Amino acid sequence: MLWKKRKIVYVFFISVLILFLILVKTKSRRYSAIKWPAANNIVIYNRIPKTGSTTFTNAIAYDLYKENEFNVLHVNMTKNRQVMSLPDQYTFINNVTTWTERLPAFYHGHVAFVDFQRFGVANPIYINIIREPLERLLSHYYFLRYGDNYRIGLKRSRAGNNETFDECYARSGKDCDMKQMWMQIPYFCGHYLFCTEVGNPDALKMAKQNAIEKYLLVGTTARMRDTIALLEVTVPHFFKGALSHFDSLDANRSHLRYTKKKIAPNDQTLSMIRRNEVYKMEREFYDFVSDLFDAVFKKATNGTSKAESLVNMPLQYHFEKIKPT
Template sequence: MLWTKRKTLYTVLITVFILFLCILKLKGRANYYLKWPAGNSIVIYNRIPKTGSTTFTNAIAYDLYKENGFNVLHVNMTKNRQVMSLPDQYTFINNVTTWTDRLPAFYHGHVAFIDFQRFGVANPIYINIIREPLERLLSHYYFLRYGDNYRVGLKRSRAGNNETFDECYTRSGKDCDMKQMWIQIPYFCGHYHFCGEVGNPEALRMAKQNAMEKYLLVGTTSRMRDMIALLEVTVPNFFKGALQHFDSLDANRAHLRYTKKKIPPNDQTLSMIRRDEVYKMEREFYDFIRDLFDAIFKKATGGSSKAEDLVKMPLQYHFEKIKPL
C-alpha cells in the first residue's frame, strides 16, 4: 500500500517536472522568434534605381555605420533580377534573421518587397524612396547614354547613341517604351505574379497596401532631407545624427550621383505620355506616397514642416494614473 502511494507521488512529480521543462522550452522558443524584430535590429531598404538611392545609401548608411554601431550589407541580385524564387526568399529570410553576428543590420539592394510574414516571421523595418515616374525614366534613359558623375570611367550600354528621348518616343523605341516606367509599383507590390504585369490594377492596389502596412516610411527623392530627419527620430539606433551629418556634406556628396546630360521632352511627347495608362498608374502611386509622407511629416513637426523641428519636438503624450505606486 505504501509503495503504491509512493509510486503515484513519483509519477505526479515526474509529470510536473516534464511539464515545467516543456513550458521553459516553449518560452525560450517564443523569445527566440520575438527577440530580433522587437529590438529594431534589421532595416531593409529595397532601393529603386535612379531615385537617389546611391546618395542615401552612401552618405547615410555607409557614413554612419561605425558611429552608430550597425552593419551594412548589399543584396546583389543575379543578372539584375528584381524578384527571388520562393526557395530563395526562404533562404534570404532565414539568413537575415539568424545571422546574429551581423546584427544590427542595414540591408540594401535592388529587389522587390519580400513579405517575411508569409513565412511565419515578423517583417523587419522596411524603408524606401520613390521619384516622379517620368523624371525617373528620363534619368535612366540618359544615364544609359551619358553615364553619371559617380563612376566616370565606366562605359554605359548605350554610349555613343545620342538619340533624344523625343526621337525615341516618336519611333516607339524600346528604351522609352512605357513598359520601362513600370518599376516602382512592382517594387512595392512584391513577388506575386501579377506585380510584373504592366498596367495590372491589382499590382497598384497591392503596392499601396504594402506601402501603408509593411513599410515604416517611404519618402520621395525631392524630400530626402525630410525623410532623413524622420528616420533619425524614429529609428535612432541606425540614424542618430543623420540630419546634421547630411547637412554638413558638400554639394557633391549630398547629391552623389546625377546623370551628366538630360534633355527635357517637348510638349507633344509630354502630352502623349500623360495620357498613357501606365504613366497614369505610376503617377497615381507616386502621388499617393507623396501625400502619405507629407501627412506624416506635418503631424510629426506639429504643422511647421521644418526638418529641424523634429529633433526638438516635445512628446505629445505622458503617463498618469499609474498603479501600484
C-alpha cells in the same frame, strides 16, 4: 516465472518509451529555444534605381554605421533580377533573421518587397524612397547614354547613342517604352506574378496596401532631407545624427549620383505620356505615397513642416494616474 519475464519486458518497453519521450521533448525544447531576433534590429531598404538611392545608402548608411554601431549589407540580385523564387525568399528570410553576428543590420539592394509574414516571421523595418515616374525614367534613359558623376570612367551600355528621348518615343523605341516606367509599383507590390504584369490594377492596389501596412516610412527623392530627418527620430538606433551629417556634406556627396546630361522632353511627348495608362498608374502611386509622407511629416513637425523642428519637438503625450505609486 512467466510473470517475472513479462514484468521485465513491460519494464523494458516502458523505459524505452520514457526515454523516447524525453528525447523528443529535449529536441523540441532545443528548437523552440531558437528565438527570432527582434525585428527592429533589421532595416531593409529595397532601393529603386534612379531615385537617389546611392546618395542615401552611401552618405547615410555607410557613413553612420561605425558611429551608430550597425552593419551594412548589400543584397546583390543575379542578372539584375528584382524578384526571388519562393525557396530563395525562404533562405533570404532565414539568413537575415538568424545571422546574429551581423545584428543590428541595414540591408539594401534592388529587390522587390519580400513579405516575411508569409513565412510566419515578423517583418523587419522597411523603408524606401520613390521619385516622380517620368523624371525617374528620363534619368535612367540618359544615364544609359552619358553615365553619371559616380563612376566617371565606366562606359555605359548606350554610350555613343545620342538619340533624344523625344526621338526614341516618336519611333516607339525600347528604352523609352512605357514598360520601362513600370518600376516603382512592382517594387512595392512584391513577388506575386501579377506584380510584374505591366498595367495590372491589382499590382497598384497591392503596392498601395504594402506602402501603408508594411513600410515604416516611404519618402521621396524631392524631399530627401525631410525623409532623413524623419528617419532619425523614428529609428534613432540606426539614424542618430543623420540630418546634421547630411547637412554637413558638400554638394557632390549630398547629391552623389546625378546623370551628366538630360534633355527635357517636348510638349508633344509630355502630352502623349500623360495620357498613357502605365504613366497614370505610376503617377497615381507616386502621388498617393507623396501625400502620405506629407501628412506624416506635418504631424511629426506639429505643422511647421521644418526638418529642424523634429529634433527638438517635445512629446505630445504624457503618462498619468499611474498605480501603484
